[in-house]
Amino acid sequence: MSRSVLVTGGNRGIGLAVANAFLAQGDRVAVTCRESPPPDGKLLAVRCDVTDSGQIDAAFDTAERAHGPVEVLVSNAGIIDDVLLLRMREEQFTRVVDTNLTGAYRVARRAARGMVRGGWGRIVLISSVAAVRGAPGQVNYAASKAGLGGLARAVARELGSRAITANVVLPGFIPTDINADLPEKVRQEALTQIPAGRYGRPEEVAAAVTFLASDAAGYITGALLPVDGGLGMGH
Template structure:
């Protein structure tokens, strides 16, 4: 059955692959974007997740286009890497605002209708970095680890209403976010990935769609690594 799916940051990278995957499956997909819109085949709504008004407006817009959001994929994320001695409060806060508070805002805006209709799926994009840490990524790792506590609390709050809340933790995936990695760092990470390669955005999209499916109905509060085994066991 077709569902209404909202993906934050769905104009490129992993978010766009997720949007295409759901759309191919026949779902009604809306992808939010902050700067440039997604390709023409995907419906885009402008929304900066750091702005509460834009988030609630985006969710209302989806509702008037396609009905209540049934699947929320909170994917929008940034990095702003610095060693702690050089990291300003602002640089720490900006990453938290986008990755963690932005997800909280999207989830809050979508949860009312999900609870009312007694069905919903939320999937948050974390990262294996949230569990094993990385030098220069204190802000990013803290935000991604925080998503697990957020998801598990919402799993408790909304479980009785038929809403599941899960986390996907990608490893190293080929997107703009990782394009600037120093080749030595990339090779080191691929070297500790048992499957021996970087992942693709599609690898992540398949896992997200599974968690959004009816078949995943008894899975909530889970963290699913999609990492080729990188950092397994953390």
């Protein structure tokens, strides 16, 4: 059955892979982006900054006019601003949390209204292995991504009886634009810690997301699913 899907930050990297995976299975897919739209033009692209509730409402309105009420929400929009704790300004901390965590709350709240009315919904939040492992220079990022677990589990308890699930996917080291500037030494050190012995692919994250959004995953909610080649084991 074709679903109305909205992927925030769906113009590149993991978000784009997720959006294309839904599109490939016949869903009606909209993506939000702050700047450049997806490259191929096959997805409905809506400009939206998830730190602005007004822009979120406008983005949902546009998507819903085109595709009907959003039934599947993938909250993927996020930023990084890596600085060691003793050098990190409060603004750097709050800006990352406002985008990555509060932004997820904003879009989940907006999506939930239609899901409750429709009696069905899937909310998938894209976190990171940094949420469970931590990382030097990522106090803000790790905190924002860790908070998504609590957010999803609270939503799962509130909305579970309405056939709405809320889950979290924790990607490991997936080479994308967001980490393209990492020094090669850091990349190689990360590789030595991954039991699978390789980096992940955006499409592997997308496969986990589409499963959690499927009818087959209707009894899975409040779960934290790592897609990290074993990097986060034991945490």
